[in-house]
Structures are given as C-alpha cells and as structure tokens.
Amino acid sequence: MNKFLATSLVALTASAAQAQELKLYNWFEYMPQELLDAFTEETGIAVTMDTYDSNESLLASLKAGKLGAYDIAVPGDYMVKILADEGMLDTFAPEEMPNLGNIETQWLTVPFDEGRKSSVPYQWGSTSFAVNREVFDGDIQDTAIIFDPPEELAGKINVLDTSGELLTLASMHLGIPQCTSDREQLKALNALVTGAKPDWASFGSDVAKDVLTSGDAAAGMIWSGFAAKARGEGAPIEYAFPRQGVIVWMDNLALLKDAPNRDSALAFMNFMLEPENAATLTNYAQYSAGVTGVTEFLDPEVADSPEANPPEGTKTVFVEACPEDIQVMYDAIWTNLKK
Template identity: 40%
Template sequence: MKTYLTTTVAAIALAGAAHAEGSLNIYNWGNYTSPEMIEKFEQEYDIDVTITDYDSNTTALAKIEAGGHGFDIVVPTHSYMGVYIDKGLLMKPGIPEMENYGNISDQWKNVEWDPNREYSVPWQWGTTGVAVNKSAYDGDINTSAIFLDPPEELVGKVNVVPEMQDVMNLTLFYVGGEPCTTDKEMLKKARDVLIEAKPKWMSMDYGMTEKLSNGDVMASVNWNGSTFRARNNNEDVAYGYPKEGYPVWMDSAAVLSDAQNVENAKLFLNFIMDPENAAMLSSFARYANGIDGSEEFMPEDMKTAPEIVVPEDLKAAGRFTTACPAEAQEFYTAIWTELQK
C-alpha cells in the first residue's frame, strides 16, 4: 500500500492496465448506480461488475462487520464514514495520487469525515425531506408534520424510509432539538412523536421512486433525487423541504479493507472522478455529485429542478450533520429498535 501511495500518476495508469481484468463487487444503495456507467467501465477495463443493494447505512454496516461478504467497494453516508474508519473497515487506496483526484470540487476535497480524501471519493450528495402526491394533499408540504403528524388526507398513506439517522434527525428538528443530542428530555419528545405517528403510517420501506410514481404511496420521507425521478414519471409528485430542519448529506465510495479486487476497486474510484462518468451517476439517480466539470454532461432539467434548487427561504433549514458520538448513537438505536416493533 505504501508503494502505491508514492507511485506517480503514470505508474498508477500502468498498474491499472495490468490489473484491468477480473471482477469487482460493489455494495451500494438500491437503484442508485447508473447501469450505463457500469457498462462503460466494464467495457473499458474488461472487468465484470456485480452490484448488491442495501436499504440503509445500518444494514450495510452490519453486513460488512460480520465479514465474509465478498464486497470490494461500499458507499456509506458521510455520517457513517468515521465509524467505518474507526473500526478499520476501510483501506487508504491512494486517492490523492489518482489521476482524476483534482476533479473533486474544493468544498468536498478536505472534508471533516475524511480529511484529504484518504479513504473515499464523492459519489453523490443531496437532501432528505418529504415527497407528497399533490392529488392526495394540497396543503403545506415543507414540514415534517407530513409524517410526524399526518393530515387526515394522508393518514395510512405515508411511508417512512428505514434510514435511522435521517428519520431521527428530522424528528429532533421537528421537536426543537439538535441532531446527536444526549438531552434525555428532547430524545423522549422525539421518541413519543415517532411512536404516536407510526400507527398513521402505511409502511417503512426503501425504494420509493416507483411507488411514488405509480401512486401506491401518497407521501414519504424521501431523498431529493428519488423524488425528482418520481416526479418525472408523475407530475403530481412534489418534494418538500421541512422548515423545521432537514439533513444535507454526501455518500462516498470507499474500498473495504478486506477487498479481494483491490486494483480494480482503485480503477473504479478514479473512473467515477472523471466528470463525464460522474455525470452518468447524476443523470441516472438525479443527485449532485461533487465533481467539477460534470455539469456540462448532465441533463438540462437538473439545473432548474425544484428537488435540486432549494427555495431561498428554506436554504437555512438544511443542516449538514456529522456522525453522532457513541452515547447519542445508543439513544438513537434504542428509539429506532422500539419503533421497529
């Protein structure tokens, strides 16, 4: 590994060519990877890519910690990156020495959860809010009351994605608290609101793009890109930015410390830092990507989409939350476990 860190760009390219065959196993969020981009990578490097889906950060972390998974790359949200690093689950693949490293936007290059990008490269970033079918409800959608105190029109028609960190943070914002708080009174407020709201929900499922598109679900805690795709299929779908507060996040691709196809994984990280390839990710999943120059390759509608362009009066409500300390995480997990019953 140290040898790789000190090689030149030219040597990296040669090493990549020498190992450009075999396979690569990616563990990623479902319906989040551009098939077109994967096909391009496979053809360019003669590498067979297998993608396995997960539905939450907690699911992915548990699977990887258990070992024997066979994955090479994982795509955690920034708030989980520190956990992966502290547990020794990721390797340093020499990202700053990669040919396309300079394409990372300055705001995403030296980030708190991965200083100098030693472990990961940007995948995509966005927000977590609420998606609503306006044919079922035409009131204010810029509020977490959509799922925490659903209006009568939406009772029994609301989904909540099973992503603990997002749901807990939205709820804490709603009750006037802060993410990662250890204030037991505030946590009890959040817990009580969630427990009271749950009977009014329809489900706690991942993968809302198709269900929102088809009208199977009338509202959901959801991510902006997924909602964007649903609106493209159904003009009644709209995205709300909760005025009480909503999470801003980034997912990043990283090489697992027990990866079997390390050189192929390195090739892939460098590949997705190319602007045209990063644009394929965004064009498919409809999130921003953190790679300079990618905008010119993306669909025109991404420049004006309401799911991408945050209303001025709601920008300040967006919060980029960091990983919670252990004590807060324990409280989150206890509440989440009770909610699952």
Template identity: 25%
Template sequence: MKKASSRFARLSLAMLMSAPLAHAADLVVSNWDGYMAPETTDNFEKLTGAKVITDIHATNEEILTKVLANGGEGFDVLFVSSPAAEILHKKGLLAEIDPTKVPNLKNLYPEATRLEYDPGNHFSVPYAWGTTGICYRADKVSPAPDSWKQLLNPSDALKGKVTLLSTERWLMAAGFLANGWDVNDSNPAHIKAVRDQLLKARKRILGFDDTTFHAKLVSGETYMAHAFDGWCNYGTAENPDVKFAVPKEGSDLWVDTMVILKKSKNIDNAQAFVNFILTPKNHVWVVENVDYKIPNRVAMDGVDPALLAKFPNLTTTPAELLKMHLLRDVSDATHQAYTAAVRDVVTAP
C-alpha cells in the same frame, strides 16, 4: 433508461491515470443494486484489463457485517453511506485515497472536499448526496407543506394520507428537526421525547414506507410522504403534481461514498476504479438514471437543462446542501437508543 450525455467524449487511459496500473487482477466492488451503470465494469475491464466482480448489498449494515467479520478482507471498493465510512475508518480498515492515482478528484465541488467526517477526502470519495424532506401532491395539499411538524402531526384532512420513512436515522432525524435539534442528537431526554412524538404520529399516518411512497402519491393513496429527494423525483416523473419541499427547520445531508479497503490485494486497480467513476461521462449516469444529485461539478455542468427543470431538487447547490445537518456516525450507546426508539414506534399497534 436515459442515455448518458454525449457531451463527454471517451477518455483515454492516459487521461484517466497518472500512474500505470498494477498487473490486472480481479477487483471486488460492493454497491447497492442499480446504483451504477450496468456497463461500468465491462468498460473498466476494456480500459484497464482488470476484471471487476460486483457484489450487491441492500443496506450499510449488511456490508458492514460482512467486512467486519473478515477484518476487511475479500473486498476492494465499497459504496457506503458516510456514517458507515466513518465506522470503517475508525476501525483502521480503510486505505488512503491517493490523489496522484485519483486525479479526477479535481472534478468535485470544493464543498465535497470539506465534509466534516473526512475533510480533504483522505479515506472516502463522495459519490452522491442529497437530503430528505416532504414529498407531496400539490393538487391535494395547499398551501405547500413547509414544516416537519405538518408531517409528524397531520391535519385532520391528511389523517391516514401520510407515510414516514422507517429507517432509524431518518425517522429520528424528522423528530429531532421538528424540535430544532441536530440529526445526530445523543441526549437521552431528546431521544425519548422524539420517540413519544413519533408514537403519537403513528396514530395519524397510514404507515411507514421507505421504497414505494412515491407510487402511493401517484396513485392518490397518500398525499404527503417523508421522502428522499431523489426518490420523490420518481413520483414527479409520473405525475408533475408530485413536488418536493425541504422544511423550514432544515434537513439532513446524506452522502454516499466510495471507499477502498486497506487489505485490498489490488489497491492500484481500486484507486483506478474510483477515478474511473469520477470521469464525468460515467458519473453523470447517476443523475440521468437515478435522479440523484452528485458532488461532481464537471458532470453536473453537463446535465440536460430539461432534466433540471423537470426535477428542481437537482438544482440544490452544494452551498445549500452544506447548510443541512450532516449525518454522522454516533456512539454505540446512541445508536442502540435510536434502534430501540424506532422499534417501539414502528411495531406499535
């Protein structure tokens, strides 16, 4: 694991808070495994006296099921993707982010305060962001791939050497983008067309892989993969011939966020925890250890230039990211149509 940048000195509680904390109490935070520095909760407890209990969820769907089943009780802070944050907000389960208690909001890029699902960061605070594209072996694929169509209809030379993501929003997005449509498309005819296109692609690819595609690229089992930008970096770290490209048709913009439950018994501590994460020396850990971009301008300014040179997609600017198609919550009917289409594709012989 890389050590956090020494550029950021330890901040005092007075610098972190603009209002005193409520009496210390347990704070329940749910996050993906390995998505936060291991020492974060201990450091927060030392700073504030508030003990943090960490719950791990594997998917947005898993934590949504838990939270919705209990009407928002039992958790204080959640790390979820933006469509999940939208769902929770629409159901009235999220507390307002109080900028007087989260003064480190000032560290965010201006673009991170103008995201369409929550302009002004009223109910969510972006934690990490990025896009998907094509992760490939530059020593095996020439010229460099530049279109979703190359991924969905591999050449004869690449037949059986390609993997696609199976997560429904991103698999459908690849098809939508290849046809010039929005990643949140709800047109039934478009959904069917993408389903049919993916069924044809299914016959020319190795398979679906959301978690180990970078290892397959490194080993040479595959030469091209549908990939999250940060996870492509894991392959680049082992073999510099593994490169990442955003197709010319554009891509999605995914945002992982922090939200606070309205029924939290520890609202002040929850606001303080979100503020603590936004401290540059804490937030930069995501870049240096998960290899993902973060929307924290001050923290990104402190990233080692050598790391940026090693992983060029970390230098994608906020302005460039906002040109992508922001993943949004879709209607229940559209979500069900996506699920059915992807099920047909992934389970096809």
C-alpha cells in the same frame, strides 16, 4: 524446475484474473449498467454488484462477515466516519488517484474523511418528503406533514426505513440537537415517533418512489433524486423544503479494508471522477455529482430540477455520527419504534 515454473504460472494467472475483477457493494437503483459496461470496456475489469437499502444495512452486513468480500461500498457521509472508526476502510495515497483534483472544493476537505484518504464523492442530495398535490393542496413546508399530518394524509404516509434519517428529521421537528444525551429530549423524541407511527402506512426505503407513483402512499419521506424520478414518471407530487430544514448528505465510493481487488477498486474510483462519467451517473440518479466539469454533460431537466435546486435560505443539516454511548439510546428508540 518444470514443476516450479508450472506452479508459478498458475499463481500468476490466478493473480491476473483477480486483478480483472471488481466487487461493488452499492445502494439499490443507484448505478446505470451503461457505466459499468463502459468501465469494463475501458479497463477489461468485470464488475459484479450487490445492493443494500440503508447505511445501517451496509454496516450490519460488513460486521456480519462481508468485509473482505467487496472492494468498494457506497456509504453516506456519517457512515464513512463510522466505518473508518470501526477499522473497516483502507486508505490510498493521492498519487493513486490521478483525478482527485476533479473533486469540487467543498467536497474535498470534509470532516468525515479529512483529506479524502479513503473515499471520493459519488452523489450528493437531500432527504425530505414529497406530497401528492391531488390529495392535499395545503401548506407542505413543515415537518408536521410527517409527524402530525393533516387528515387527508393520515394513514397514507411512507417513511424511510433508515434510523439515521428518520430520527434526524424528527429531531429537526422538535428543535433538539442530534446525538443528545438529555433524557427529557430523548423521551420527547421517542414520544414523537411512536405517536406518529399510527399515521404511517409503511416503512420502506426501496419502495419510497414506487408507492408515490402508484398512489399507494399520498406522502412520504424520500430522497431528492427519487422524488425527481417519481415526478418524471407522472406522480403529481411536490418535494418539500420545510421550514425546519432538510437533511443533506453525500454518498461516497469508499475503499474497503481487505479489498480482494484493490487496484481495480482504485481504477473504478478514479474512473467515476471523470466529469462525463459523473454526469452519466447524475443523469441516471438525478442528484448532484460533487465533481467539476459535469454541467456541460447534464440533461437540462436534471440540471434544472426543483428537487436539486432548493430555495435560497433553505436550512440544511448532515446526519451526525453519535458517540457509541449515545448511539445505544437512539438504537433503543428505533427498536421500540419498529417492534
């Protein structure tokens, strides 16, 4: 009897310890430590966080055996759908997420997660490019800056090392649909990016801000929040809203299948839907929250930043998740580009 009780106590203690952990898999430079500390102080749950640099890296890591090692990931909109289709996401009931009602209406019913059963908003923003205005003072409102750059910028451009966003921006430049199966359009897409490659100095997502602030790049694809941070650090850049449009995205806290600490994950997701917490994240990341009641907690320079407030009439597109038989053709274009 005593041995049985001792064994039971050990099991209960191990279970309780597990419930006090959270394993987060997030993008780099995308979470202020003060928020993690506040969550731990409020709940007693200790957070460990690893990072990745693209949606594609996240997918590859989970497929390579990381599924079951983390509780939450932060995929972009199209990647939420891909992960769900791959059976990599868990679901939760509305009653398990008391702050679900804090989500802004336009982000509550979304095609990549109908009814918000596996994910909640994290941040949303845009992907375009920024140009050093001390190097080039001409018209930058055209995707030709990336794919057919002026002499002042040629060879001085950094592009994001993310196939989804780069190939989508290239498709926008050509005026062709995403996920096309048209062979001529795919040939044109391949020709465009391989032809532009000599004008690109680097492929880099994690350095997208730093190369602009250091002057190592005179232009580059970049996320809106990163551009705002670079400008705030003194880079003489302007973020473009080209005539062809910008990519709009929403990153999401997604509950992973086989999460080792499911209750902790739900507690953190709910915590991040509190307006003040969402605002703390927004003030750090400099995107937008998708949560009601955030505005009163925002720093004025974040709320009013030009990167987060596109001109009226700006065209926007989301990256689409292509059917598998079409995705293989885009993967081939990307592999050819990176070789």
